[in-house]
Structure formats: C-alpha cells, structure tokens
Amino acid sequence: MTDQAVDTGDVRPSAQPAAEGHFLGRTRELKELRADIERAGLDTLSGRKAPRARVLLIAGRPGSGRTALAEELVRQVAGRYPDGVLRVRLGEPDGTPVPVERAARELLTALELPAPAGAAEDDLTAALRTALAGRRMLLLLDDAAGAEQVDALLPDAPECLLVAVSGGGPLTGIADVRPCTLGGLDTKSALELLTRYTGSVRITVDPRAAESLVEACHGQPAALVLAGGWLAARPKAAVADLAKRLNTDPEDGADGSPLARVFRLVYDELPGQAARILRLLSLAPAGLIDPHTASSLAGCSVPAARATLDDLVALGLLRPVASPLPQYDVPGCLHPLLRARAESQERPAELQLARARMLERTVRLLQACRAITETDSPQAREKLNAMPREVRFPTPRAAADWLSIRRPALLASARLAVADGELDNLARRLLSQLVRAIVAHVGTQAAAPDLYGVHGLVLDVAERRGLDREKAAALLNLGDLDAQTGRTRDALARYRLALDAGRRANDPYATGRAMESVGGAHLELGDYDRAADWFGRALAERLARGERDQAARLYGRIATAHTYAGRYGEGLRNWRAAVAGHRRSGDVPAHARALSELARVQEYAGRFEESLRTCLEAVEWARRAEDVRLQAALQLRLADTLEHLGDPAAARLHRSAAERMLGEEPPEDETSLEQAVSACEIRSASGED
Structure with a gap:
C-alpha cells in the first residue's frame, strides 16, 4: 500500500507519548505536585490507613500544557512505581466523555488481563481494582470530564498514584484532592x-x-x-x-x-x-x-x-x-x-460527502486487509490484484500491522458512522468489513471484546432501519459472545429476540439457528426438558427443508439433553437416529463420534455388551476418519466396558493402546488420561457417569 502498508516486523505503536523535546518551566507546579505525593493524607492524620490511591489533579484550560505537565511528573516519579505506568484518555476530541467501561477495558488490556466481551462496567472496574491491589502503579487519566469517571477507576491500593488531567475544577466527591491549576508559562x-x-x-x-x-x-x-x-x-x-x-x-x-x-x-x-x-x-x-x-x-x-x-x-x-x-x-x-x-x-452537504469518502476509503482498506489473507485460490488472487494499487497491502503481515495500529481509529469510525444516522448503508458495509478483517487477522476468540461492540452497532442500525434479517444476525452473534463469557441467561434473552426477528424476516437459517441456540442455552442452564423441546423444534425445521446432515447433528443434541436428564432410552433412540443420518450423508468423522456417544450412553444404561460391540464399530470408523484422539477415547471406553464385564487384562491392553495413540508416557493417575480425551465425549448429569 502506497505510503502505508510496509512490513513493520514485530514493531507496535509505543505506549509512550511522542517526545517533543525537553520540558520547559512549571518548576513551582512540579514541586507542589511532588510535595502532594509525600504529604500525609486526611486518613493518616486521623490515624487510619489510607483505603485508596493518592489522587493528584492537574487542571487548566485547553492549550495550557496540562497534559505535558502530567507526563513530566510521571517521568520524574515513575521510578517509585516499579509495577509500571498506565495511561488512558477519558475524553474524545470533541469533548464527549469516554465510557468508563471502555476505559477500564483498555487498562485491563494494557495489564494483559482478560476483559470479557460485553462485561458490565461494574464488573470491569472491580476486575481492575483487584488487578491493582498490592501493586505499586501509576495511572494517568487524561481529559477527565468529571469525578465520576475518575472515582470509578480509582484503585483501592494506597501504594498506587493516580494523576488526573481535567479542564474543570475540583473532583467533587473524591476526598483529599487539591487541584494544581495552570496559568501561563x-x-x-x-x-x-x-x-x-x-x-x-x-x-x-x-x-x-x-x-x-x-x-x-x-x-x-x-x-x-x-x-x-x-x-x-x-x-x-x-x-x-x-x-x-x-x-x-x-x-x-x-x-x-x-x-x-x-x-x-x-x-x-x-x-x-x-x-x-x-x-x-x-x-x-x-x-x-x-x-x-x-x-x-x-x-x-x-x-x-x-x-x-x-x-x-x-x-x-x-x-x-x-x-x-x-x-x-x-x-x-x-x-x-x-x-x-x-x-x-x-456546506453541510460537503461535510457529509467528506465523511462518506472517508468511510468508503476505510471500507476498501478493510477489504484489502482481509483479501491479502485469502490468496490460496486463483479467484482470490485475481480479486486482490483488481483492487486499486493505493489500497493494496504488500504482505499479510503489513495488513495485520495496519489493522493493529489503526484499531482505535477504525472502532471510532464505526461508532461515528452509526451515530451519524444518515450514512447507514456505508455504516453497514464498514461494520461488515471490520468484522471480517478482525476475524481474519486476530481470530474470533481474541477479538471478542471488539466484536461485541461492533455487533452492538450492527444491532443499532438494524433496529433503526427495520432490518429484521440483520437484527437477527446481530442478536445471534451477541448471544454467542454472552454464552461464551458465562452470561447464559442474557444469551437466552438475545436468542429469543433473534428468533422473533428471524420469523419476521422469514429467514429459515436465522430461525433454525435461533431455535437451536435457545435449546443450547437451556441445556447449559440445566433445563433439559426445554432443551430437548427446542432442539426438536429446530430438527423439524431442518427436516422440512431436507437438511439431512444438520438433522443428524440435531438428533445428537436431543440425545445429549435426554442423557443429561437420565432418560437413557430416549438418548439411545436419538443417537441411533444420528448415527443413521451421518452414515447416509457420508460424514465419516461425525459417524464415528456418534457411535462413540451411543456406546457411552449404552454403558450408562448398563448395556455393557452392546456398548462393547458399538465401541468396536466406532473404532473402525474413527480409524477411517484418521481421528487419533477419538480412537484413544474409544480405547478408554472399551477398557471401562471390559472392566465392567470382568476382563481387567483386556482393559489394561486397551488403556495402553490409548496411551500410545496420544504419544504420552503412562500417567501416574489414570484420570489424567481420561481428561486428555474428554473433549471427544459428552458429559452426564447422572450419578452413573
């Protein structure tokens, strides 16, 4: 890409501000601020231990050099805080306060700590305070709009120091803060x-x-x-x-x-x-x-x-x-x-045209950013070469670096495009390409917090424009992210709304997907009857459309719900239907896994001889599928079954075979090998497991 997309290796944007030369003046202010760090607080004077970090406030009009003074103070005292310096900006360029949730997320990311997608503000700030407890860190909060922002991010760690920069007056509500108000040099x-x-x-x-x-x-x-x-x-x-x-x-x-x-x-x-x-x-x-x-x-x-x-x-x-x-x-x-x-x-029309040109260029850059990762086919390479030279990236690494460096601006572009309200078609294209580029370079799991915000913006546009198909898709994506972070009830509510939107849009994919997701949420919540019911509704939709491979998968999900509930007869009936469906569709790996689960439920039901026969059949299909991990799991299942049938010698042989397949030394505790292959098998809520 001309002027931009160069291979930057492992370099990333510096967390430090750009240096602008030796700091000038403010000797008195710096002396007062350093003295404020040392002075005894009100809690100390009253004989109590300080419960929170010391807060320094640097106040002044825009252009007074308040941020430069804060940075110089940080430079001078950073050595006292061996756990490092954290910086975050609490105001947008136009003066709009940055949500505390976003600021807390950025600080947790800087600490290389998890910030679950969609987590509430209180959860994130609590996680931040927990992370800072016992540390000696310095926090610089620039462009603070008010005491509420600062108080929410204030560590419960008296060994930390927080430096706030604001254009307003005192941080009313935060005790023991004396502002350093700036005039001219x-x-x-x-x-x-x-x-x-x-x-x-x-x-x-x-x-x-x-x-x-x-x-x-x-x-x-x-x-x-x-x-x-x-x-x-x-x-x-x-x-x-x-x-x-x-x-x-x-x-x-x-x-x-x-x-x-x-x-x-x-x-x-x-x-x-x-x-x-x-x-x-x-x-x-x-x-x-x-x-x-x-x-x-x-x-x-x-x-x-x-x-x-x-x-x-x-x-x-x-x-x-x-x-x-x-x-x-x-x-x-x-x-x-x-x-x-x-x-x-x-003129307003010219400003709107400028915004549209900027968003259009961003969309094309995101398209190129994703396209450079998809050059395995001649069609993809031809599409990439057809893009204008000025928006092409020379290598996937250059595209990934551009995406990483421009991430704050790209996410801000998405928010501004949606807030504009008059460029929704461009906003929809931008959001779509942003999701695809992030997933292509970062992956869904790593990018979940950013994707949660983007899907929320998609939902805003879809609701504003009455686009039920896009609303359903956004709700399903948000529900999936909620479910991944343990907010199963929130996910269930989103899946139900997605089902309603999918029905209004007459979208069979969204409707079926939402039904299955509702069932999955009930399964996670332990409501196995409702789970089986919703999986059954989704199955009926798939069968009506002749989607036999998906129907076979849903038979398996229904069987799982019944097995969790201890209804092994229903579980066996549905696993047999799943096995038959996968066999007809020619899906060898799925056929092998379904046989494995059928054997497992047969064991739960006490049908050990049937389980043995099914396991042997599953081993053959797993061998055809070249699934070594599943073969090892089946060898363990055979060992368990043989022990129940009174043949411990044969059981030991099968356990040894499982160990060889996984390339591991015989573990000291047999349960460790069970854990290694448990991903291939369903869990059971029954005590018979």
Whole structure:
C-alpha cells in the first residue's frame, strides 16, 4: 500500500507519548505536585490507613500544557512505581466523555488481563481494582470530564498514584484532592519555547518584542507553539510584527482567547488546499489521522495529503504519533477551532460527502486487509490484484500491522458512522468489513471484546432501519459472545429476540439457528426438558427443508439433553437416529463420534455388551476418519466396558493402546488420561457417569 502498508516486523505503536523535546518551566507546579505525593493524607492524620490511591489533579484550560505537565511528573516519579505506568484518555476530541467501561477495558488490556466481551462496567472496574491491589502503579487519566469517571477507576491500593488531567475544577466527591491549576508559562520558559522555533538570534535582537509576543499569548504553550511555527515558516518576518498583529487583532466574539487569535492568524495564511485539509481533519475519528484519512476527506492524492500533514506538523497544528506508520493527531485544544471553521466554511452537504469518502476509503482498506489473507485460490488472487494499487497491502503481515495500529481509529469510525444516522448503508458495509478483517487477522476468540461492540452497532442500525434479517444476525452473534463469557441467561434473552426477528424476516437459517441456540442455552442452564423441546423444534425445521446432515447433528443434541436428564432410552433412540443420518450423508468423522456417544450412553444404561460391540464399530470408523484422539477415547471406553464385564487384562491392553495413540508416557493417575480425551465425549448429569 502506497505510503502505508510496509512490513513493520514485530514493531507496535509505543505506549509512550511522542517526545517533543525537553520540558520547559512549571518548576513551582512540579514541586507542589511532588510535595502532594509525600504529604500525609486526611486518613493518616486521623490515624487510619489510607483505603485508596493518592489522587493528584492537574487542571487548566485547553492549550495550557496540562497534559505535558502530567507526563513530566510521571517521568520524574515513575521510578517509585516499579509495577509500571498506565495511561488512558477519558475524553474524545470533541469533548464527549469516554465510557468508563471502555476505559477500564483498555487498562485491563494494557495489564494483559482478560476483559470479557460485553462485561458490565461494574464488573470491569472491580476486575481492575483487584488487578491493582498490592501493586505499586501509576495511572494517568487524561481529559477527565468529571469525578465520576475518575472515582470509578480509582484503585483501592494506597501504594498506587493516580494523576488526573481535567479542564474543570475540583473532583467533587473524591476526598483529599487539591487541584494544581495552570496559568501561563513564566516569561523565561516562554521565550525558550519560542527560541526552539525561531532560533536565538531573532529573540535576542529584539527581546522587548519577544516579551510582548509572550504577553499577547498570555504565556499559553499552545499559542506560543503556533506563533513559533508561524515565525519558523517566515524567516524574514520580525517577532515585533507578529506581536503587533496579535495585539491589534480584534477579539473574536465567540472566542477571544490568545490561542484563538494566533490560530486565526496562522490559519488565514495557509494555502487554500492546506487550510481545507486542516479544517476537515475535525471529522477524523478519535482525532487520529493518517495520509489515507486526509486524502479521502479532502479528495486529493495520498502523497499530497502526506506532504500537507508534514507541513502542518511544522506549523504546530498537528502532532506526530509515535508509530511505525505515519500517523498524526489534532491537539485537543485546536479541535473546537477546526470544527468551527469546517462548519462555517463548508456546506453541510460537503461535510457529509467528506465523511462518506472517508468511510468508503476505510471500507476498501478493510477489504484489502482481509483479501491479502485469502490468496490460496486463483479467484482470490485475481480479486486482490483488481483492487486499486493505493489500497493494496504488500504482505499479510503489513495488513495485520495496519489493522493493529489503526484499531482505535477504525472502532471510532464505526461508532461515528452509526451515530451519524444518515450514512447507514456505508455504516453497514464498514461494520461488515471490520468484522471480517478482525476475524481474519486476530481470530474470533481474541477479538471478542471488539466484536461485541461492533455487533452492538450492527444491532443499532438494524433496529433503526427495520432490518429484521440483520437484527437477527446481530442478536445471534451477541448471544454467542454472552454464552461464551458465562452470561447464559442474557444469551437466552438475545436468542429469543433473534428468533422473533428471524420469523419476521422469514429467514429459515436465522430461525433454525435461533431455535437451536435457545435449546443450547437451556441445556447449559440445566433445563433439559426445554432443551430437548427446542432442539426438536429446530430438527423439524431442518427436516422440512431436507437438511439431512444438520438433522443428524440435531438428533445428537436431543440425545445429549435426554442423557443429561437420565432418560437413557430416549438418548439411545436419538443417537441411533444420528448415527443413521451421518452414515447416509457420508460424514465419516461425525459417524464415528456418534457411535462413540451411543456406546457411552449404552454403558450408562448398563448395556455393557452392546456398548462393547458399538465401541468396536466406532473404532473402525474413527480409524477411517484418521481421528487419533477419538480412537484413544474409544480405547478408554472399551477398557471401562471390559472392566465392567470382568476382563481387567483386556482393559489394561486397551488403556495402553490409548496411551500410545496420544504419544504420552503412562500417567501416574489414570484420570489424567481420561481428561486428555474428554473433549471427544459428552458429559452426564447422572450419578452413573
């Protein structure tokens, strides 16, 4: 892929923020913050042990350098917290608070701990507090919208430290927190910041003008960065000229802040194409931009977009993100200004078209990301080669790296597309391709938390548009993920809703699948009568459509439910039907497994001689299927049966054969071998098992 899809090896995006040079100023604030770490809390003064982590709050207006100060504090004190530093952002670029559930999930993922798909906020925050108990860690929560977010993530670990960054006031409701409120930089530090862009000569030749410029910017770091970038791009411009222009510039009624005035000056002197790209970047999901995003938003080539983005970085309007692939983000303080420009200078239809182009490009990239993994057939290779060169990936590894690096932006794209409400067709395509790409590269199990959120978005669109077929599919997928994480009753409720939607859509696949899933949920809950009933309904649907192979499988599920309930006669009858069905369809492995289960139930029923004959037949079919694990399980079943029939010598021979098949040394405890092959056999709720 041009400009992007390069083979990055094992490199992944850094968890650390991009370095921007030596930190300037804030000596007093840093000293106060470090002193706050050391000072005795209210609990200590009252003789009680501190129940929770110490909380430091850094507050200030956007552009005041509050995040930079927090990062510098973290750098200075990180050595005291040997278990590491965790970072999470609690606000979207547009100011929307990030759900606590998502933030807790990101922190658990950073700790390499499981975060079950679809888990509730309380469960995730409890898991996070448990994980942090007994650890010495430092948490940095950036862009906190309020005390509720911070309190939910606050560890019950007095040895931890939490640093919160916020634009608001005190974190009301969290005890013993004193905010460090930021103003402007001191004059010396502000001049040094300007010098980084302009060089020392232009500052030293006219120090009064430089000080006047600092005063016009109120010492605000973001405003000074823009002023320095403007001067760096104009080597012949005098510092005095810029200071004069800012001091005489009329205040904007909407926002007369120093940052807004400097931004207006810088923006107004940008070339037309660069200005348009910049203002359209306010549409970028999660504020993360790559050349493809900028190219699709503005309708220009990828190389031209890349060059413009680099120019905007030099002006201080964008920041590069530490990443193996070119990636940038919009400073949060500039996002409202860019959005205001976009809304005032672009017609609503043009903004919607830009969003559509961005989503369409994302869909094509996801298609290519998945297609590169499916080159086993000539048709797949031909389809891949037919894709435009600029969206093709050179290798599967390059595609996987792109998917990993762009994951936050891709998930944000999906959320924004669904929230838009006017691009539902594009949103549906995006969600579909996102699921396929994630599954192709990551796998269903590993990607379950992301897939849960995506399927939820599919459900939102399907309900909004009255798409019952898609609603049924989304509910089935969500139900499966609920069932995998132990929320069986939630899964059952979703399966029933999926059944209703499938019936309304007259979708036989969804209806049959939902019936079987309802039965499976009842089976897991121990309601074997209802399980058998629902499996029977699904069986009737399959038989009516002539789906004999699926019908044979359902006979097995019905037999399992009856066996769990101790109704061995019904279990045997249905297993025999399953055996006959698999034999007619020619499915040798399934035929062998069904015979194995039939023999097992015969043993439960005390029919040991029948079980022996069935086991011997199953061994022959398992040999034809080349299923060594099943053969070993059957050898153990034969051994059990022979022991019941009073032939321990033959039983030992069969156990030895099972051990040889599995390539294991004879275990010290026979139950360990039973566990090794138990996956091939059903369980029983009966005491006879």
